[in-house]
Amino acid sequence: MPTHSFDQAIALEPQPDGTCTGHTNPGYANMVGPYGGITTAQALQAVLQSPTRLGEPVSLTVNFCAAVADGPFVVQAWAARTNRSTQHWMIEMRQGDEVVMTGTAVTAARRDTWGVDEEPMPLCPPPHESPLPTHRLPMEFLNRYELRSVSGGLPAAWDGSGHSSLTQLWVRDEPPRPLDFASLSAMADIFFPRVFIRRATHVPVGTVSMTVYFHASSAQLAETGTGYLLGQARAQAFRNGFFDQTSQLWNEAGVLLVTTHQIVYYKG
């Protein structure tokens, strides 16, 4: 049994039929059901531990079809197409007869090329000068992360006074754990729903679909180690029950590790 709670949560048991079985982890519980980021990491893990996998993750899309119930699940990742240097995956997670998540992923053998980060890390105070939460929130998964607020935290008063959805924060696993693709995919979902920040109003929400683009190689993840990531998130549009979120995660050295997007259902 792995010792870190994240490794326990993403542990999958390969089955003879090519599926994997897993179990939701109470340490990563959200208000109802598990934190979406941990479900995302479980889906990616099914790809990562496939014996036929080629290369490292480049792209991951997960669609949250239904609330995941606390309990066991079956996840299956299969390669729909394998090319010379890229591989295309389809992913499905089930509980009983119900599909609770669908997804696709691309893995690739990456080569050294010309490159540049065009989106610079914003100037922010360093992690140790950025405050920890002043009070504990009821979602258990928040205790699995060290979150230090830079800007755009949860409103002090839910009075409809918000005017921007921008959030910047530092994040790492709690206790610290060396960064890998699975934990990075989970952290891509770490931001509170943008509608809470923009409206300073609490309404029911749920992520419907999330896409993660991995710009980092495993070597860059290893260099990041147990350091903090700077996360930034904002919405571009809130309309008729759905808003988007566009986000970035940089390491402390300013390397852009991930760009990620999601579309989120909201009520009200």
Next chain:
Amino acid sequence: MPTHSFDQAIALEPQPDGTCTGHTNPGYANMVGPYGGITTAQALQAVLQSPTRLGEPVSLTVNFCAAVADGPFVVQAWAARTNRSTQHWMIEMRQGDEVVMTGTAVTAARRDTWGVDEEPMPLCPPPHESPLPTHRLPMEFLNRYELRSVSGGLPAAWDGSGHSSLTQLWVRDEPPRPLDFASLSAMADIFFPRVFIRRATHVPVGTVSMTVYFHASSAQLAETGTGYLLGQARAQAFRNGFFDQTSQLWNEAGVLLVTTHQIVYYKG
């Protein structure tokens, strides 16, 4: 036979086994094979014309697994999960025994809610003051669009002098055609590869995965009619053979219709 070239290109023939057959259209040819936007629209069309579809598109992800060959194809969209107001689709396009595209989509019955566009339309000269291309490019699909450049067009000299990947342009179908979800999904891919703009260097490229978030309702598309869309695209990171593109499309009234992202393979 429909009269507009776009309708001809996305025409699909439902088959008794639940699949649809279609054919690539020479009017939408790219340098090699079809324009990715038209393949995207064909995939979405398979969802749109399904008799069991619920609501309108909210999210679409397509993965380009292999070059689509000129000729016939089979596309299948099936609902993995149908909820009260949302539906989750999986999509697969085949040519012979080969999977050439995979995808997922979410459709939903949308309701009136509070909303706001947080990403404003940039200030740009109007379409009639924005220049048409001065010379014809060899890709046939470009003749199916009226493209008017605002900023960040193709470099005048391929001399490695680029410094930003930002492009802004006006676009509509040529000849004009009332906007719908299928044509909007095609226009989400209208931008030249960001690496061309950023580096002023021509290298082999290919979109690997694209996600489109639809913020517009069919009523807003009808209001847009045959008007122009303002498109904006930029990259956030170019690294080890893949760059991302983050884009928006607004109508002339300034309504944000689509936010879209893609990850693109590049060489060199």
